[in-house]
Amino acid sequence: QVQLVESGGGLVQPGGSLRLSCEASGSIFSINTMGWYRQAPGKQRELVATITSGGSTNYADSVKGRFTISRDNGKNTVYLQMNILKPEDTAVYYCNLKMVMLNYWGQGTQVTVSS
Secondary structure, eight states, X not given: XXXXXXXXXXXXXXXXXXXXXXXXXXXOOSSXXXXXXXXXXXXXXXXXXXXXXXXXXXXXXXXXXXXXXXXEGGGTEEEEEEOSOOGGGOEEEEEEEEETTEEEEOOOEEEEEOO
């Protein structure tokens, strides 16, 4: 059984920063992709960023230059550093782990960007 536990969400003013963390536990294959997705009210879940176990990254155009994804393979943990936050970044952020044909999700953490 695999579990993903997210932390780090909250309320921040426009232009501010937040750092999300997600720790995976259980039977984790060494070759995998971890990432972050988000879902705003009334919208579909969308990709934010992903990172492979080899360190290759992929970002949504809307966050390029502002968000940075990283990981610690020894801790099975992925991070999302979010800078220059905008109100349109407000959403529930979900951690994701893909390995082989398996796909796991965290419970989500709320990020609200508002003055």
